[in-house]
Amino acid sequence: MNQSLFAVTLVVPDYDDAIAFYAKTLSFTLLQDVDLGDGKRWVRxxxxxxxxxxxxxxxxxxxxxxxxxxxxxxxxxxxxxQTDDFDRDFSAMTAAGVHFEEDPRHEPYGTVAVWRDPFGNRWDLIQFA
Structure with a gap:
């Protein structure tokens, strides 16, 4: 059997605002943006x-x-x-206006800091040890 996690739904107030944050501010790749009709879209x-x-x-x-x-x-x-260079991404995200709730900390499993997206979702930026 071959299975993998494909997608996780993140409920947002507006498609375009979410795309702007994730694809522009964080440089995520916009994989799909398909109009489904009736104001709905398939956005990954x-x-x-x-x-x-x-x-x-x-x-x-x-x-x-x-x-x-x-x-x-x-x-x-x-x-x-997850990142391969915590300092690089922490600096870039901070410069882009991402709100970190704390300073980076070192845990037994790696370096981590909690941040929020503009919609209030809490994330870890993490580089494993």
Whole structure:
């Protein structure tokens, strides 16, 4: 059997704002942006160098989904952006205006710092030891 994680849905308030942040600010690759009709789109982005895994950016549809924006993991860090050069990416992200909640810290598993996307989702930037 051969299986892999293909995509994780990230509920966002607006497709274009999410694309602007992930594809422009973070330099993720815009893999797909397909109009599905009725205001819906199939939008996938992925960090450079990623295999098949991606984020599926899904515009909130209704009050329940809108309420989940930025809190899809109950306030926990729910997303982990692995890097091969923590200092390079931390500096670039900071210069691009990404909000880090803390200074980088060294843990037994690697160097890490928590940041938020503009929609409130908590991420780790992490370089494993």
């Amino acid at each position: 982005v992925a960090p450079p160098g990623t295999g098949d895994a991606s984020l599926l950016l899904a515009k909130a549809d209704g009050p329940e989904q809108s309420a989940a924006i930025g809190n899809q993991t109950g306030g926990r860090v729910g997303f982990f952006l």
